[in-house]
Amino acid sequence: MEQLTKPQHKPGLLERHFSGESMHYRQIIALFLPILVDQIFVVGLNLVNTALVSSSGVDAVSAVNMVDSLNMFLISVFIAMATGGTVVVAQYKGSGDDRSVSKAAAASVAAVFLAAAGLGLVLAVLHTPILQLLFGNADPEVLDNARTYLIGSGISYAGIGIVQAVCGALRGVGKSRASLMLSLIMNLTYVLLNVVFIHYMDWGVNGLTVAINIARYAGAACALYYLFRMETTLRLHLVDLFRLQWTMLRRILFIGVPFAAEQLFFNGGKLLTQVFIVSLGTYALATNAIGSTIAGVAQIPGVALSLTLVTVVGQCMGRRDIEDARKFIRSFLWLASSTFVLMAALLIPLFHPLISLFDPPAAIVDDLYTLTLINLVAQIPLWSISFITPAALRAAGDSKFTSLMSMLSMWLFRVILGYILGIVLPFGIIGVWVAMNCEWGVRGAIFLWRYRGDKWYKHKLI
Structure with a gap:
């Protein structure tokens, strides 16, 4: 008589595709969900803030959008360094070296704070020549609002730098829930103060400037309190931030410096594109600002997955489990x-219900719809390969290649093609956005080619 065998357990979809030797899908979900909620709040609050500023007129929303393009350019430098900290912390966590995890976290917070404070000081001191150089063709009313917001933004950099560094270290050890709470404290404080200062007190851009400083430094204070008093995994003390571990700092900078250079060139290209848009007029600036906000909403899950994958691949590489990394x-x-x-x-x-929040001039609604529709369709095949793939390669230590390719594709395709389509040819703001979508495709194809090879995982970071 044949012996009856017990049927084997058949793994489900999540287990087949999101579980491996390095990490189980339940761990990935626990890491991803707080980051997703964080992104929802960050983008949602940005949408509310843009809508609040819109109530102060087209000049105000155009000024804020102009300065935020410069802010993104500079803030990306110390966010890149914080990302370097996340990668190093995650790899040490994967290797089981808890003492080095703590040293890496301390080095990351100290380095990011110094970079952020230095950049903020330069921005606040040199605000007038910077605005004249980049946006001298803008209307005088727009420039006046931009000047106020630019000075305030520079002063706030040290605060957001501390928050980004602490949150990056926490994500590296898988504490995304704590990172979420710190981000929510900062961003909810920001939007609540904006409601008070802009909506009720009618302070306009001045209110936005005061709110951003209070919110960012309150967030920094909470981040440091959590790091020193409540966090048990990292076990840090204030004095640890002043004991710079140069070996650890070099490892962080190995990831952070190429990524920072990439972000400078990448966001520099976006900044130059913004200069193109200034020449198209205030309505084009408003179209770009509102369109960017809607695009940010569409990208919420993608950005959350990208941030999650840095930790996942980082811990896989700490174990030197290449197959898990490829699978994830x-x-x-x-x-x-x-x-x-x-x-x-x-x-x-x-x-239409969404853009009604911004009360846009009727003259820009058609262009805004066309721009949004093209971008939403283009994101489906192109965004992931262009942004998620390099995040994974960077987490494996392949920072120089990803940074170089990102810089070249930005300047050779998005900037040059954007100028041709938007300025030389009569496509205006639509042409600038189409050029951006084309650049995603070129960059994504390069990164997919790199992923299919073996050079990206040959780096030994720790």
Whole structure:
């Protein structure tokens, strides 16, 4: 008589694609969900803030959008360094070296704070020549508002730098829930103060400037308190921030400096594109500002997956488990593209109710709809390969290649093609955005080619 065998357990979809030797899908979900909620609040609050500023007129929203393009350019430098800290912390966590995890976290916070404070000081002191150089063609009313917001932004850099560094270290050890709470404290404080200062007190851009400083330094104070008093995994003390571990700092900078250079060139290209848009007029600036906000909403799940994958691949590489890393990268790419299908299906029917929050001039609504529709469709196949793949490669230590390719594609395709389509040819703001979508495709194809090879995981970071 044949012996009856017990049927084997068949793994489900999540277990097949999001579980491995390095990490189980339940751990990935626990890491991802707080980051997703964080992104929802960050983008949602940015949408509310843009709507609040819009109530002060087209000049105000154009000024804030101009300065924020410069802010993104500079803030990306110390966010890149914080990302370097996340990668090093995650790899040490994966290797089981808890003492080095603590040293890496301390070095990351100290380095990011110094970089942020230095950049903020330069921005606040040199605000007038910077504005004249970049946006001298803007209307005088726009420049006056931009000057106020630029000075305030520079003063706030040290605060947001501390928050980014602490949150990056926490994500590296898988404490994304604590990172979420710190981010929510800062961003909710910001939007609540904006409601008071802009909506009720009618302070306009002045109110926005005061709110951003209070919120960022309150967030920094909470981040440091949590790090020294409540966090048990990292076990840090204030004095640790003043004992710079040069070996550890070099490892962080190995990831952070190429990424910072990439972000400078990448966001420099976006900044130059913003200069193109200034020449198209205030309405084009407003179209770009509102369109960027809607695009940010569509990208919420994709950005959250990208941040999650840095920790996942970092811990895989700490174990030197290449097969797990490959599997997770592939699964995250497909999942992210699926989220863009979902977001497009949600946002296209909600377009008119959504833009009504900004009270846009009737003259820009048609261009705004065309721009949004093109971008939502282009994001489905192109965004994930262009942004999630390099995040994974960087987490494996392949920072120089990813940074170089990002810089070249930005300047050779987005900037030059954007100028041709938007300024030389009569496509205006639509042409600038189409050039951006084309650049995603070029960059994504290069990174997919790199991922299919073996050079990206040959780096030994720790």
